[in-house]
Amino acid sequence: MHEALTIGQLSARSGVAQSALRYYERLGLIRAERTGGNQRRYARTELRRVAFIRISQQVGISLDEIREALDSLPASRTPTPDDWAAVSRTWRERLDEKIRLLGKLRDDLDGCIGCGCLSLQRCHLNNPGDSLSGEGPGARLVLPRPAESDGHVTAS
Amino acid sequence: MHEALTIGQLSARSGVAQSALRYYERLGLIRAERTGGNQRRYARTELRRVAFIRISQQVGISLDEIREALDSLPASRTPTPDDWAAVSRTWRERLDEKIRLLGKLRDDLDGCIGCGCLSLQRCHLNNPGDSLSGEGPGARLVLPRPAESDGHVTAS
DNA sequence: CTGAAAGTTGAAGTTCACTTCAACTCAAGG
DNA sequence: CCTTGAGTTGAAGTGAACTTCAACTTTCAG
Numbered sequence: 001m002h003e004a005l006t007i008g009q010l011s012a013r014s015g016v017a018q019s020a021l022r023y024y025e026r027l028g029l030i031r032a033e034r035t036g037g038n039q040r041r042y043a044r045t046e047l048r049r050v051a052f053i054r055i056s057q058q059v060g061i062s063l064d065e066i067r068e069a070l071d072s073l074p075a076s077r078t079p080t081p082d083d084w085a086a087v088s089r090t091w092r093e094r095l096d097e098k099i100r101l102l103g104k105l106r107d108d109l110d111g112c113i114g115c116g117c118l119s120l121q122r123c124h125l126n127n128p129g130d131s132l133s134g135e136g137p138g139a140r141l142v143l144p145r146p147a148e149s150d151g152h153v154t155a156s
Numbered sequence: 157m158h159e160a161l162t163i164g165q166l167s168a169r170s171g172v173a174q175s176a177l178r179y180y181e182r183l184g185l186i187r188a189e190r191t192g193g194n195q196r197r198y199a200r201t202e203l204r205r206v207a208f209i210r211i212s213q214q215v216g217i218s219l220d221e222i223r224e225a226l227d228s229l230p231a232s233r234t235p236t237p238d239d240w241a242a243v244s245r246t247w248r249e250r251l252d253e254k255i256r257l258l259g260k261l262r263d264d265l266d267g268c269i270g271c272g273c274l275s276l277q278r279c280h281l282n283n284p285g286d287s288l289s290g291e292g293p294g295a296r297l298v299l300p301r302p303a304e305s306d307g308h309v310t311a312s
Numbered sequence: 313c314t315g316a317a318a319g320t321t322g323a324a325g326t327t328c329a330c331t332t333c334a335a336c337t338c339a340a341g342g
Numbered sequence: 343c344c345t346t347g348a349g350t351t352g353a354a355g356t357g358a359a360c361t362t363c364a365a366c367t368t369t370c371a372g
Contacts, residue, residue, distance in 0.1 A: 008348060018349085019331055027329095037338045039349055058261055063329070088265055095262045099255060105214060106251045109244055162369095164318060174319085175361055183359095193368045195319055219359070 004033065004041035014050040021050070029053055029067050045078055052084070059095050160189065160197035170206040177206070185209055185223050201234055208240070215251050 011018045024030045025040075030049050032040035049070065056066045069087050073079045167174045180186045181196075186205050188196035205226060212222045225243050229235045
């Protein structure tokens with residue numbers, strides 16, 4: 001009972017529902033050995049993966065992208081701290097970007113509250129990042145591109 | 157043609173798909189007059205609403221919550237800048253909170269990259285906000301509760 | 313007046329991230 | 343051995359936020 005965790009234990013220790021863990025497995029985000037009776041037994045290192053998954057979701061990254069990132073971990077050996085650090089660093093950039101964006105949004109919103117606009121015609125909140133400089137007549141607003149799924153993370 | 161916008165015009169000027177605008181209307185987020193032939197005609201002020209909606213989504217607020225906020229605008233008269241400012245101010249708080257949270261996440265992630273942990277046992281990234289101080293044995297991790305939809309905003 | 317472009321509707325489909333369910337099987341204490 | 347709790351599966355359901363479709367109807371420039 002030292003190395004392998006049951007799904008119940010992994011769920012309890014990770015705070016992630018069993019159904020979600022099975023779902024992650026189906027998506028190839030985590031792996032599990034099986035007992036003779038076909039029950040899942042998780043290596044302790046899977047805890048780390050689950051942690052990474054949830055943290056990444058908080059940053060607003062989709063499971064699909066998370067899977068890609070996890071795929072970049074060495075498959076053969078157990079990932080070292082350095083391996084994890086490498087993966088996390090790219091997340092860090094996204095986090096920075098996200099924070100920067102929210103900060104801008106806040107400042108813009110402040111400006112709009114100040115000027116009472118939100119008028120779309122002039123407020124740069126409606127034209128974020130100046131990315132729509134010349135897109136035909138009339139102002140475009142708010143969301144230039146499809147958007148990013150911001151995670152579904154109601155971490156209250 | 158000075159006051160009323162067709163759905164095509166509102167869509168073009170707001171960058172929001174027509175189907176999305178109709179959807180917003182169904183949810184009670186925006187309103188439209190109708191022509192004799194039953195076509196929608198939007199008052200210019202609706203542009204402001206749409207802007208507010210998209211901005212709010214970026215902050216990670218659900219359409220349902222946005223609707224509630226919009227409901228707090230005066231129904232009878234056209235909302236003044238002050239009305240908008242009042243609504244925006246509560247958003248500003250959420251923004252601040254969100255930025256604070258992401259900042260913490262980043263710092264935690266930095267710490268974890270530094271120490272190579274993500275080990276769930278000791279890293280406080282796994283125990284965000286210290287909210288799980290005493291929840292049985294073993295560490296809990298990452299996400300205390302289900303999650304918020306941070307906007308699925310595929311505005312193409 | 314006419315034809316094309318723009319608009320209307322309800323119903324159904326889509327994606328993401330899960331959860332729920334039913335019907336079983338396994339594991340382990342008494 | 344037996345019961346009970348934990349685990350298994352595939353299929354279907356959920357909710358948010360839209361999009362797509364088909365079958366029409368309006369609007370408006372020429």
